[in-house]
Amino acid sequence: MSRELKIVEAINEALFQGMERDERVMVLGEDVGIEGGVFRVTSGLQEKFGKDRCVDTPLTETGILGAAVGLAINGMIPVCEIQFDGFIWPGFDHIINHIARFRTRTRGRITTPVIIRVPFGGGIHALEHHSESMEAVFSHIPGINVVIPSNPHDAKGLLLSALQSPDPTIFLEPKKIYRAIKEDVPEAHYTVDTKKAQVLREGNDVTIISYGAMMRETKLALTEYLKTNELDFELIDLVSLSPIDYETVIKSAEKTGRVLIVNEEPRTCGLAAELAAVIQEKALLSLKAPIERVTGFDVIMPLLKMEDHYIPGPKRIINGLTKVLNF
């Protein structure tokens, strides 16, 4: 059985099912309880599982992420909600210095299977510090998985998969498409491989790699482009931002010889740069054009009036596509 759900609803269902299946799973964060989270992702959880398992915490990301370390070490599986991407930084110490390191430091004795859920990226005309895309900062940290769904089906399956992982996961939630896409999601418990990129369409002319909310923009750009052009493109949803499924990426790059990467982060030292580096290392002789990055700019995310000039839209994506095809 399945029915149509949005990403927010799919994540909510994953949390319900994860908490039902395993009583160690608990949700903590700011306004996750009575309010059900500012995006309503945790709606109904406190009502169903009580205040000890869906916890409104004091307003401190250091507290949420730091306490999660101890909770995890002592047998719980904490799912932390960071209210907006820009608010994660006070707790960053615990991610980089503790959550990602305990397994290594204790030679596998102590693990911290913490899940950190973060509404992620721009495009919803929110306030300052509510719209940044800093995924490369997280992917840069050894010892923690970074995952981002681009649709409701994967949102549920990836989160349920992360809940079963003995390792910590940063689960980025593309807030721009929280409610924009509605699709069939199975009612039953299922998992989606968190380490595997997905080839959404096979093709021979060009490899287009994207993820999260930018996957939707990429598809919009392709629809636009295909109105007046023919193109046998291969489309890859990266899904896992750490570790990256290079096997899928390289195989595709070797086949098409042209690669376009679309994401909304600042360009320098970004995920796209990392992908480009590895693709040229492993598939240089297959390449017919320089790898093209379509990204945000190396600037502070503008306030809402100018936000759309920062975020790559169909126009910038089509420009990048044209460039990589016409080289």
Next chain:
Amino acid sequence: MQIDKSKFPIIYGHDPRKGEMFQVVNEEGEIVNPDFMPDLTDEQLFEIYTWLIRMRISDEKANNLQRQGRMGTYPSIYGQEACQIGAVWPQEKSDWLVPTFRENGMMWMKGVPLEQTYLYWIGNEKGSEFAEDLNMLPVAIPVGSHTIHAAGIGWAERIKGGNNVAVCSFSDGATSEGDFHAAMNFAGVFKTKCVFFCQNNQYAISTHRNIQTASDTIAEKAFGYGLPGVMIDGNDVFAVIATMTEALKLAREFNTTTLIEAVTYRLGAHTTSDNPKIYREDSEVEEWAKKEPLIRLDKLLRAKGILDDEKAAKVEEDARQEVSIAAKKALEAENPKITDMFDYLLSETYPELEEQKQQLIEETNE
């Protein structure tokens, strides 16, 4: 320099640990603490009343603009106007104001034109481009993060031998962030010239103040850092003015930072994105509404013969006109240039950045 505590009877004479809350004018508009009533002329009392009405109407306007889709997310100050006025009224022009995001009224009084505050919430960077001579930081959205900046400003002021005080305003939620504790600690250790002004409005979005901290008061947290702390009625503009006057003097003359907990209530939503009905009862709001700052100020001024229906109507009419003009200016203001995001980044540009700028220009001109 030894502080003669008897010279600061509000701050040192009211112990939050005993549940003592300083008040001058009660909910009925009666002066219950005449010794502490600030020395204000009738004109000044009327000016305070006028500010309160202007703030309330400006807030109402912003909420309306947001509902019409002409403004972004907006945080209301409704019910907290006594804090807004009282925290700024006794300041010197050159004192610093370090706000979080629920200080629209404070910023206005401090010298930011209303249309500029509107611009910020409309999502235009020009909203944070204050006049050069205004000692004020822009809005700080990451809760509590600015408290430690205020400590730094107040620290530098002491080092420089300056005479300005950094007034930092925040709410109860901010007191949970680590930065708040670092700020208090630095203020104590480095003898900074600051006032920490907590608008305890009972809620951080849906999270009640009782979930925020297990301590009976926020004010008493000061003692752990070797600082004075005082709890006051934050809906009583005179209590706020009187306490802030003392705290400014204590900081200016004795390099001693006070934590003021102004007990108030956010009668509006957290922001226009929030629906408070989810997490609080109407009856609770109604109880607090009886204590809101305008009722008592209105009663007091009428009792003194400073205010009547005719004057009140005129104040409101003028405020509506003023606010409407400010809104019009903000709505008609030009957007920032598309290149501003590059040009304001650093003191010097660099080739890669110029290339990206050029890319955006070409993309926009296509």
